[in-house]
Amino acid sequence: MEENLNADNQSKRNNIPLIDDQSQPVISIGDWFITIILLAIPLVNFIMLLVWAFGGGTNPNKANFAKATLIVYLIMLVLSVLFASTIMGFFMNNMYNF
Numbered sequence: 001m002e003e004n005l006n007a008d009n010q011s012k013r014n015n016i017p018l019i020d021d022q023s024q025p026v027i028s029i030g031d032w033f034i035t036i037i038l039l040a041i042p043l044v045n046f047i048m049l050l051v052w053a054f055g056g057g058t059n060p061n062k063a064n065f066a067k068a069t070l071i072v073y074l075i076m077l078v079l080s081v082l083f084a085s086t087i088m089g090f091f092m093n094n095m096y097n098f
Helices: 002-013 029-039 044-054 060-096
Strands: none
Touching: 029 044, 029 060, 044 060
16 A cells, blocks of 8 residues: 555656556457458558547557557658659659650
8 A cells, every 4th residue: 555655656746647557448359350450451441540549439559559550651651752753753854864
């Protein structure tokens, strides 16, 4: 009991919120399996990621996973556009040199 009070006081001093492990249910293997199957379907994956990331009532673990995946998708999109524009510029430049 004394140890819990010390941790609570330490958390208040450092402005770190205590995390209750029992606040959200654990996502089961079956739920993760369904999540992965849905993410393998084109267009459905993007829609579901938006729903999980910004919709209410989603488990925080799945919401954070969806937000991180959307960030990775955005980074990949930016890199792809940069790469494609570089290649296009290279070919256009070489086409006019003939």
